Structure formats: C-alpha cells, structure tokens
Amino acid sequence: xxxRFILGPIPGGVVALGFVSLCMDLSSEMIHSLLPVFMVSxxxxxxxxxxxxxxxxxATAAVTxxxxxxxxxxxxxxxxxxxxxxxxxxxxxPLFPLATSVPTVLLxxxxxxxxxxxxxxxxxxxxxxxxxxxxxxxAYGLRQSMDTAGAFAGPLLAMAxxxxxxxxxxxxxxxxxxxxxxxxxxxxxxxxxxxxxKPVVGGPAERRRxxxxxxxxxxxGGVYWLVVAVASALTLARFSEAFLLLRAQDTGLPxxxxxxxxxxxxxxxxxxxxxxxxxxxRLGHRGLLVGGILLLIAADAVLAAAGTPGLALxxxxxxxxxxxxxxxxxxxxxxxxxxxxxxxxxxxxYNLAGGATLFLASAAAGLLWQAVGPAATFLAxxxxxxxxxxxxxxxxxxxxxxxxxxx
Numbered sequence: 243x244x245x246r247f248i249l250g251p252i253p254g255g256v257v258a259l260g261f262v263s264l265c266m267d268l269s270s271e272m273i274h275s276l277l278p279v280f281m282v283s284x285x286x287x288x289x290x291x292x293x294x295x296x297x298x299x300x301a302t303a304a305v306t307x308x309x310x311x312x313x314x315x316x317x318x319x320x321x322x323x324x325x326x327x328x329x330x331x332x333x334x335x336p337l338f339p340l341a342t343s344v345p346t347v348l349l350x351x352x353x354x355x356x357x358x359x360x361x362x363x364x365x366x367x368x369x370x371x372x373x374x375x376x377x378x379x380x381a382y383g384l385r386q387s388m389d390t391a392g393a394f395a396g397p398l399l400a401m402a403x404x405x406x407x408x409x410x411x412x413x414x415x416x417x418x419x420x421x422x423x424x425x426x427x428x429x430x431x432x433x434x435x436x437x438x439x440k441p442v443v444g445g446p447a448e449r450r451r452x453x454x455x456x457x458x459x460x461x462x463g464g465v466y467w468l469v470v471a472v473a474s475a476l477t478l479a480r481f482s483e484a485f486l487l488l489r490a491q492d493t494g495l496p497x498x499x500x501x502x503x504x505x506x507x508x509x510x511x512x513x514x515x516x517x518x519x520x521x522x523x524r525l526g527h528r529g530l531l532v533g534g535i536l537l538l539i540a541a542d543a544v545l546a547a548a549g550t551p552g553l554a555l556x557x558x559x560x561x562x563x564x565x566x567x568x569x570x571x572x573x574x575x576x577x578x579x580x581x582x583x584x585x586x587x588x589x590x591x592y593n594l595a596g597g598a599t600l601f602l603a604s605a606a607a608g609l610l611w612q613a614v615g616p617a618a619t620f621l622a623x624x625x626x627x628x629x630x631x632x633x634x635x636x637x638x639x640x641x642x643x644x645x646x647x648x649x
Contacts, residue, residue, distance in 0.1 A: 255434050266392065475629065
C-alpha cells in the first residue's frame, strides 16, 4: 500500500488541476521541444532571435498574471479566469503549424503566453484556497509533478511523430492541439472552486479596496517581498530552456532527438517535485532552497563543459532536479506569506517579477551565445546562481534566523 501522503490528504480539485496542467503541458511541450530547432533550421533564425522570442513570450505571461491575479481577488472568483486562460492557449495552438516566419512564431508565442498569464496566478491561488497550510508543499508539488509529467511526455510524443513522419514539424504541431482541447474540457467539468474570503477592511459599510491599492500592498508583508526578491535573483540564473535544446544540438544530438533533453529534464522534475514538496512540509524550506540553488550551479557547470550529447543530458537532469527542489517550494512560501484574499495579487506580482528577470536573462543568454559561445552562456548562469545563493544566506543571517522557518 502506498504511503498515506501520496494520495490521501490532497484535495480532489488540486488533483483535477494537475490533470489539466498535464494535458496542456503535453500540448505545449510537443511544440516547444521542437520550436527553437524549427526556428533555426526551417525559418533561418539565429540564437538571439530565439532568446528574444522566448523572453518576450515569458515577460508577456508575467505581466498578464499580475492583472489576472488582481482581478481574481477583486471579483472573488478564480475559475472563470482559469478557463479563459486555458481556452485562449488552446485556440492559439494552430498558429504554430501555420507559421512561415519568425514574426508569426512571435505572435503565436505572444498569444499563447497571454493565455498562460491569464490562468497562472488564479490557478496558483486556488491551490492554496483548496489546501490546508500544512499540506501546501505537497499540493503544489503534486500539481507541478503532473504538469511536468505532461512536459516530458510531450517531447516523447513529438519525437515519435517526427520519426514516423520523416521530420514533419508541422504535423507534430497540429497533433498538439488535441490535448489542449482536453484541458479545457477538464476545467469545465472537473474543477470547482471555493469561495474566496473577503475580509472587512474598516467596517460593514466600507467597500473593499482594489487589491493593488497602496494600503492593500502593505498587507502583503515583508516576508512576501523577501520571497519575491530571492526568487527574482534566482530567475536571473535560469534563462529559457530553449538554450538547453540548442546546447544539445550543438553537441551533436540529431534534430529529431533534440526533444530528448526536455524529456530527461522534465522526467526528473516530475519525479522529484511532489516528494520534495512533501519533505519541505515536514522539515522546513531553507535547506531545500539552498540545495536547489547548488543543483543549478552544478547543472550550468556541466552544460558549459558539455562536448557530447550525454553530458548535455546529464546537465538537463540536474536542471530538472533543481526545478523540483525550488519551484513548488517558492509557490508554497508565497501562499503562506500573504492573506487569503490577496493570494491572486501576490502570485501575480511574484510572476511579474520573475517574468521581467527571465526576459533579461533570456535576451542576455542569446547575446552571449552569439558573441562568445554556448559555454559562456551557462557559466554566466552559474555565476548568477551563486549570487542568489549568497543572497539567501545573507538574508537569513540578517534576519537573525527569524526567516529560517520560511526559508
């Protein structure tokens, strides 16, 4: 019999959202695992163009997450926004197989990431709405594990279709529309939301302030802003995963097998996120966060030195273990640091900060790749990771250990 924590306490709504994420990531990663190579090999783009497209796409998602998170707090509803976000992503999937130029890919990624932005903060907030605090590390880890299961199944399916079709990128992209539609159907029929609390601000007659009002932002508290600062510093060290794919191609991995990099990364990510999230609920967060940053430094070192496809895959595996150790944990920290009625806003601001830094990191990675070379790109990532590690340790010391329970 499986241990009790594996399935028992996790709310059904969280499990349903996990399946939604699995389907949409299966769809998205079928496309994204081939998109950088498609842009370079078929459309004639350079590494800088790949970096700009990925950076713009993720920054767009981050900005949209802020507004959707604020709106979900304001109206007290999460599901309509989650449905709208996944629905838009499903509708834009056909643009990828129809693309004949880099601007068309940019448009497709832009619209797809708007959908991601609309759903992101309300989805992260509803997980906390549904889950008691002592299980949030496990709940976020489970949703992330299921999301990532789709993320490694997608490249596997993409490789199978590429092999069967003789390298037909556009056929892969068309097939990817099917699980996206399934994700929307699951939201409609399997996801139900609780009522988001609306506390009285100053009395029964006083109206609820807009969530990004200055007084409301003060309610988020210092611990929350500390988490945002640490996460943003870490994001500078972790540019777009498109560069993992380009690194694998650079080491000699054949184009039809390039998606194997994301298969390996996401397999490790999926396998580790839930158990490590559960572990953080029991043992605390600081040690796991520090360990996750050390794993990113190791991944960057291996990828910088990689001269063979095998080393590139090892670096991708370490990257995935880093993600499993940090991403769900940071979400749980955000959820636990803020009032329940401001969770959407909190996740929106958190993702906005992360998206802005990811745009800078991806653009810089593309510039370094073209100007100096692949090794310099990953060495710079490792240096930023070391700086974020120093920041975590310094913040912990500055707090006299008071932040230890949260970090």
